[in-house]
Amino acid sequence: MLSRCIAIDPEVFAAEYWGRTPLLSHADALPRDFCDLLSPAMVDELIAERGVRAPFIRLAKEGQVLAKDSYLGPAGFGAEITDQVDPAKVLTQLAAGATVVLQGLHRLWPPLIDFTHRAVADIGHPVQVNAYITPPGNRGFDFHHDVHDVFVLQIAGSKRWIVHEPVHAHPLPDQSWTQFRDLIDERVTADPVIDTALTEGDALYLPRGWVHAAQALDTTSIHLTVGVSATTGVDVARAVLDELAGIDEFRAPLPLGIDPAAGDHTAAIAAKVIAQMVGHLQEDAAALSTAAAERLQARHRSRTRPEALRPLESLRAAEHAATIRVRRREGLAASVRHGADGRVSIHLTDKTVTFPALCAAALEEILGGRVAEADTLPGLDGADGAVLLRRLLREGVVVPAS
Numbered sequence: 001m002l003s004r005c006i007a008i009d010p011e012v013f014a015a016e017y018w019g020r021t022p023l024l025s026h027a028d029a030l031p032r033d034f035c036d037l038l039s040p041a042m043v044d045e046l047i048a049e050r051g052v053r054a055p056f057i058r059l060a061k062e063g064q065v066l067a068k069d070s071y072l073g074p075a076g077f078g079a080e081i082t083d084q085v086d087p088a089k090v091l092t093q094l095a096a097g098a099t100v101v102l103q104g105l106h107r108l109w110p111p112l113i114d115f116t117h118r119a120v121a122d123i124g125h126p127v128q129v130n131a132y133i134t135p136p137g138n139r140g141f142d143f144h145h146d147v148h149d150v151f152v153l154q155i156a157g158s159k160r161w162i163v164h165e166p167v168h169a170h171p172l173p174d175q176s177w178t179q180f181r182d183l184i185d186e187r188v189t190a191d192p193v194i195d196t197a198l199t200e201g202d203a204l205y206l207p208r209g210w211v212h213a214a215q216a217l218d219t220t221s222i223h224l225t226v227g228v229s230a231t232t233g234v235d236v237a238r239a240v241l242d243e244l245a246g247i248d249e250f251r252a253p254l255p256l257g258i259d260p261a262a263g264d265h266t267a268a269i270a271a272k273v274i275a276q277m278v279g280h281l282q283e284d285a286a287a288l289s290t291a292a293a294e295r296l297q298a299r300h301r302s303r304t305r306p307e308a309l310r311p312l313e314s315l316r317a318a319e320h321a322a323t324i325r326v327r328r329r330e331g332l333a334a335s336v337r338h339g340a341d342g343r344v345s346i347h348l349t350d351k352t353v354t355f356p357a358l359c360a361a362a363l364e365e366i367l368g369g370r371v372a373e374a375d376t377l378p379g380l381d382g383a384d385g386a387v388l389l390r391r392l393l394r395e396g397v398v399v400p401a402s
Contacts, residue, residue: 001119004031005151005203005226010122019149019170019207019230022163022194027201034153034201037111038131038224046102046109047087051075054083056108059090061098063142071100094133094220099140102131105224112224113308117331119226126229126303133222134159139215143188144177149228150206154198157221159214163194166209172234177211184211198223229303231296239292239299240281249276297333301349306331309396317400318393322386326398327371334397336363346397353395359388366392371401 006013007025017023027033046052059066071093073086090100102108106116106129119127134140136157145166152161167183168175177184188211197217198204206212208230214221244250254269281288307330317324328334335347344363345354355363362377362385374385392398 001115002122004034005153006030006205007203013205017205017207021207022210023205024194024196025203025205027199030201030203032201034155034224037115037153038105038109038155038222040156040220040222042109043100043102043131043133043222047085047090047100050108051079052085052102052108053081056102056104057085058101058103059093059098060101060140061093061096062139066093066098094135097135097138099135099138100131100133101140102133105129105131107305116226117305117307119228120304120331123228125231126300128227128229130225130227131155131222132225133220134214134216135220136216136218139213141213143184143211143213145171145180145184145209145211146177146206146227147171147173147175147208149208149230151226151228152198152204152206153224153226154200154202155222155224156200157219158197158199158217159221159223160197160217161194161204161212161214162188162192163206164188164190164192164211166211169209170207170232171209172232173229187211188213231300235296235299236292239295240288242295243288243291244277244280247280298349301333304331306333307399309399314393314396314399318390321390321393322374322382324389325371325373325401326366326389326393327401328367328369329397329399332397334367336360336367346395348395348397351395353391353397355388355391358384362388366398372398 002010002013005025006017006023007029008017008023013023047057054068054072057071058068059071068083071086071089072083073089075081075084094100105112106127107113112129116127116129132140143162143164145168164187167180167187171177193210194204250273258269259265309329317326333349337345337347338357338360339345339354342357343354344357344360345352346363346367358379361379362372365378366372372389374380374389375382377385377388380388389398393400
């Protein structure tokens with residue numbers, strides 16, 4: 001996926017651009033355009049025929065988000081839902097210059113579901129995808145910064161992007177641009193770092209914090225924003241602090257009589273606690289690192305999704321487990337653990353599935369990425385192999401291999 005969004009070697013991008021500086025990539029240097037991901041006809045289909053609901057759609061104009069009743073409405077008999085998109089209202093707002101934002105397309109639109117899944121595998125951080133449809137000569141949002149990195153992929157039309165250096169580098173999710181409004185207003189009076197028109201097939205990478213605004217030119221502009229929520233050192237530190245919550249002395253109350261107004265007293269207490277933290281970090285670094293890593297992995301799993309699962313297809317496959325080939329579901333967080341009772345289990349994000357000990361070698365092989373068949377699994381005969389694959393299919397651990 002990454003190679004579709006940048007016109008340089010991914011290793012160069014990782015070393016010189018990621019989280020550091022913008023990168024403009026023109027269509028003639030990229031492998032292809034992006035119309036397989038989204039097109040004007042696909043936008044019409046999403047708005048007119050797919051029953052999109054809030055919050056998967058919002059509209060904005062000149063920096064102001066529009067009221068929901070200006071583009072949503074009831075869906076009619078058989079779908080008594082009051083917050084579905086009303087295409088006629090959307091048309092009215094587009095004609096008046098509003099920008100349509102189709103949000104969370106990584107959950108709604110099949111080409112972008114697959115694209116996002118591959119993006120997470122390439123980048124290693126959670127990814128989301130929104131689409132922005134802006135009428136000629138208009139813009140939806142004022143100068144601002146995002147709290148996540150973005151890849152802008154121009155689908156149709158053209159849009160002028162003006163980009164300035166950050167006023168607050170690497171903002172965290174709770175450090176919205178609105179907290180820096182005055183600094184941004186001052187920054188945009190200076191010469192921009194980038195002032196360019198993106199046309200069909202162009203791409204632009206912006207690290208979080210870079211101030212920007214965009215305006216459609218003489219045709220309706222459609223672009224995708226691929227947002228990347230980077231894991232940071234602060235996230236690692238918070239995971240370590242969460243582990244310290246399991247230690248008695250850090251849960252104990254501070255002394256009575258603390259006067260918050262007495263800065264020296266409060267600072268002395270803070271210094272004492274920091275010294276205790278440093279001591280534990282030095283003594284138990286390996287254990288704390290392992291535990292913090294598990295917390296970070298759990299956090300990543302909670303913010304990403306594995307390969308989409310097709311329930312009916314999996315049930316049909318389970319009926320023929322003795323004769324089909326299966327593979328591990330891509331992106332699924334799963335690990336094999338051996339219990340003291342001799343049994344073996346697969347730990348998933350939301351459940352644990354337990355098997356007899358004789359399944360251990362087969363499970364290790366399947367979760368290791370091998371395409372498997374019932375009669376070739378190590379340690380099992382064909383009948384036992386079919387039982388195992390049937391269970392794994394029903395639990396959503398594996399899917400039929402194409």
